[in-house]
Amino acid sequence: MRAPLSSDTVVVGVGNTILSDDGAGVHAARLLQGDPRVPVGVTILDGGTLGLGLMPYVSDASRVLFLDAVNMGEAPGTRVRMTGKDLLGASSGFSVHQLGVADLIAALALASAGPQDIVVLGVQPANTDWGTSLSPGVEASLSWMVDAALAQLLLWEGGK
Amino acid sequence: MARIVVDPVTRIEGHLRIEAEVDGGFITDAWSSGTMFRGIELILRGRDPREAWIWAQRICGVCTMVHALASVSAVEDALGIEVPENARLIRNIIAATQTIQDHVVHFYHLHALDWVDIVSALKADPAKTSQLAQSISDWPLSSAKYFKGVLDRIGALVASRQLSLFGSGYWGHPAYRLPPEANLIAVAHYLEALQFQKQFIRIHAVLGGKNPHLQTFLVGGMATSLDPNEPNATVNLERIDFLMEVAKSAQAFVSQVYIPDVLAVAGFYPDWFERGEGLGNFMCYGAYPQRSVKDPSNFFFPRGIILNRDLTKVYPVDPENVTEYVAHSWYEYSSGSSIAKHPYEGETNPKYTGPKPPYEFLEVGQKYSWLKAPRYQDKPMEVGPLARFLVAYASGQPDVKALVDSTLAALKAPPAALFSTLGRIAARALETQLLASRLVGWIQELAKNLSTGKLEIHNGKMWDPKTWPDTARGFGSFEAPRGSLGHWVEIENEAIKNYQAVVPSTWNAGPRDAHGQRGAYEAALIKTPVADPERPLELLRTIHSFDPCLACAVHMVDARGRMLGRAEA
Numbered sequence: 001m002r003a004p005l006s007s008d009t010v011v012v013g014v015g016n017t018i019l020s021d022d023g024a025g026v027h028a029a030r031l032l033q034g035d036p037r038v039p040v041g042v043t044i045l046d047g048g049t050l051g052l053g054l055m056p057y058v059s060d061a062s063r064v065l066f067l068d069a070v071n072m073g074e075a076p077g078t079r080v081r082m083t084g085k086d087l088l089g090a091s092s093g094f095s096v097h098q099l100g101v102a103d104l105i106a107a108l109a110l111a112s113a114g115p116q117d118i119v120v121l122g123v124q125p126a127n128t129d130w131g132t133s134l135s136p137g138v139e140a141s142l143s144w145m146v147d148a149a150l151a152q153l154l155l156w157e158g159g160k
Numbered sequence: 161m162a163r164i165v166v167d168p169v170t171r172i173e174g175h176l177r178i179e180a181e182v183d184g185g186f187i188t189d190a191w192s193s194g195t196m197f198r199g200i201e202l203i204l205r206g207r208d209p210r211e212a213w214i215w216a217q218r219i220c221g222v223c224t225m226v227h228a229l230a231s232v233s234a235v236e237d238a239l240g241i242e243v244p245e246n247a248r249l250i251r252n253i254i255a256a257t258q259t260i261q262d263h264v265v266h267f268y269h270l271h272a273l274d275w276v277d278i279v280s281a282l283k284a285d286p287a288k289t290s291q292l293a294q295s296i297s298d299w300p301l302s303s304a305k306y307f308k309g310v311l312d313r314i315g316a317l318v319a320s321r322q323l324s325l326f327g328s329g330y331w332g333h334p335a336y337r338l339p340p341e342a343n344l345i346a347v348a349h350y351l352e353a354l355q356f357q358k359q360f361i362r363i364h365a366v367l368g369g370k371n372p373h374l375q376t377f378l379v380g381g382m383a384t385s386l387d388p389n390e391p392n393a394t395v396n397l398e399r400i401d402f403l404m405e406v407a408k409s410a411q412a413f414v415s416q417v418y419i420p421d422v423l424a425v426a427g428f429y430p431d432w433f434e435r436g437e438g439l440g441n442f443m444c445y446g447a448y449p450q451r452s453v454k455d456p457s458n459f460f461f462p463r464g465i466i467l468n469r470d471l472t473k474v475y476p477v478d479p480e481n482v483t484e485y486v487a488h489s490w491y492e493y494s495s496g497s498s499i500a501k502h503p504y505e506g507e508t509n510p511k512y513t514g515p516k517p518p519y520e521f522l523e524v525g526q527k528y529s530w531l532k533a534p535r536y537q538d539k540p541m542e543v544g545p546l547a548r549f550l551v552a553y554a555s556g557q558p559d560v561k562a563l564v565d566s567t568l569a570a571l572k573a574p575p576a577a578l579f580s581t582l583g584r585i586a587a588r589a590l591e592t593q594l595l596a597s598r599l600v601g602w603i604q605e606l607a608k609n610l611s612t613g614k615l616e617i618h619n620g621k622m623w624d625p626k627t628w629p630d631t632a633r634g635f636g637s638f639e640a641p642r643g644s645l646g647h648w649v650e651i652e653n654e655a656i657k658n659y660q661a662v663v664p665s666t667w668n669a670g671p672r673d674a675h676g677q678r679g680a681y682e683a684a685l686i687k688t689p690v691a692d693p694e695r696p697l698e699l700l701r702t703i704h705s706f707d708p709c710l711a712c713a714v715h716m717v718d719a720r721g722r723m724l725g726r727a728e729a
Binding site: 049050 | 200203218265269357358359362365372373
């Protein structure tokens with residue numbers, strides 16, 4: 001039971017699957033869980049909205065890929081790739097509004113342990129009301145999120 | 161007279177806005193507006209009640225298991241299912257673990273910064289810090305060298321301007337009173353608590369599957385395999401050893417770090433035992449069954465209500481008496497806004513009638529919150545660790561009574577001191593201590609069953625829907641870290657007909673009702689001093705003492721650098 005809870009590379013889908021597009025990252029993670037192209041040994045998790053509660057699952061990993069809904073104020077389905085540093089820098093000086101991925105990344109940095117590489121792949125949601133399905137624009141970006149995640153995993157795999 | 165607005169209230173889960181009238185340096189009235197939007201029934205209607213918990217655990221982003229537990233309990237209540245002893249024990253272990261974890265994180269990572277000035281910690285002398293730390297606790301991480309290391313790390317963070325989690329504090333505010341050395345101890349323990357919570361929650365990984373969301377709940381028991389000698393069983397003797405080791409490390413951390421820190425903070429801020437009192441009505445559904453789950457009289461935390469601060473009488477709780485008002489909430493009831501409805505008759509028809517953003521103030525005389533206003537027999541109630549402790553204390557629960565009396569004696573404070581901001585903080589810490597000790601006890605009971613071959617963990621008697629009545633109603637409850645959580649399920653023709661959850665923060669953070677009675681936050685803020693209206697640190701102290709959680713909302717990343725709450729419609 002001393003073993004870490006995750007492997008060296010972890011993919012975490014983040015979001016709430018009962019709030020429509022907010023769950024986009026979790027839907028993408030679930031697709032990856034059944035995808036044979038994912039390199040052996042990668043852990044893929046449904047992280048829900050657990051925030052700091054995800055620490056034990058990511059702090060022992062060297063590389064963490066977050067899949068999440070990201071509000072950019074852009075058209076629904078708009079895609080974004082960020083690094084952990086982008087979010088860490090951005091969160092400094094702002095009010096901490098909710099304890100989510102940005103705070104998790106900050107906490108990992110503060111605990112002076114944690115992953116060397118953090119990448120966030122995001123998609124702009126259209127609708128975050130109660131519901132279990134994605135709106136069309138976000139649904140259309142899901143395959144991009146899966147492909148971009150696979151590309152990132154292969155890049156990390158090659159860099160080992 | 162001035163109106164101050166705190167929006168968003170920082171270092172909480174979810175989105176909360178407080179408006180308060182300040183006159184002569186004190187709050188004279190307050191309004192709490194939350195964005196928790198209800199409507200879980202929209203997701204659950206028509207589904208198999210045995211699967212309700214899988215969806216319900218997504219209601220809250222933080223303590224998902226409390227909703228899973230309340231949900232399976234509601235369905236078990238509807239179908240008349242008694243769960244086996246091992247399932248009860250494992251549920252108690254999982255739930256106590258969640259509560260201990262939440263309380264530690266709340267104190268160190270969300271609340272401590274209301275009392276601890278990070279910037280002041282930079283002026284601390286490591287040798288003096290070491291002396292102070294050793295004078296209040298035997299905790300081994302207390303050398304001057306250790307504190308020098310913490311000081312260097314914080315210094316580097318401040319220099320790099322990446323204060324991150326510390327970014328939202330009112331550093332240098334005159335209401336901060338700890339000397340630099342005490343501040344440095346608290347910062348060190350903030351960092352230690354980050355490590356602690358990471359290790360401690362592994363109990364859930366053992367009992368719930370290696371997944372952040374527990375996978376092992378089951379209507380009728382648990383889906384955990386029990387076998388003393390089977391290496392692949394979820395619970396075997398080796399795993400019991402591991403659980404025991406983690407539980408004992410929690411006991412050590414709580415008694416040597418958390419409790420001494422709370423007492424030290426209380427020592428510097430004794431006036432906060434006289435502030436933030438609030439409603440004076442407290443409710444607890446009861447939690448942690450020691451025998452049958454159907455008989456609340458055996459629960460470790462008894463079920464009951466305290467009215468008007470009177471600890472000589474405990475009133476019974478009947479879930480039938482819970483209703484919700486929408487008189488000041490952005491919803492419509494088909495029968496009109498002034499009548500309260502029982503959750504079984506619950507409706508969620510949102511209708512936003514507030515000002516169009518951006519606005520300066522809410523229309524507090526009208527509707528002003530997305531939270532409904534729950535009431536018990538038309539009375540507002542405070543829920544949470546303090547409510548649990550007061551009900552248990554007044555009921556004569558021996559563990560609670562002994563712990564409260566000895567703590568009050570050490571602080572030279574009367575029981576009335578509990579009705580306060582610091583009272584909530586103390587109750588939360590003492591509850592953590594008590595649960596850490598019970599956690600060890602429940603693991604021992606589980607080990608005993610394992611070694612005597614008592615392995616039953618699921619009661620499948622009513623699993624088949626063909627055995628169900630045509631219609632059934634059930635109530636499931638749990639005392640979540642933040643307070644009383646109730647789920648109400650109505651089953652018809654083997655499917656969910658209606659489902660409602662009344663969550664703890666609705667009780668505490670809810671708005672006024674049709675009679676104009678304030679909610680718990682609103683009442684607790686009256687008479688709170690505000691030295692600087694631009695930086696209302698004192699207001700945050702009282703609000704944070706409730707451990708606000710309005711996380712039944714979206715958690716998307718905001719690429720502009722902060723997390724977005726649910727947008728106000």
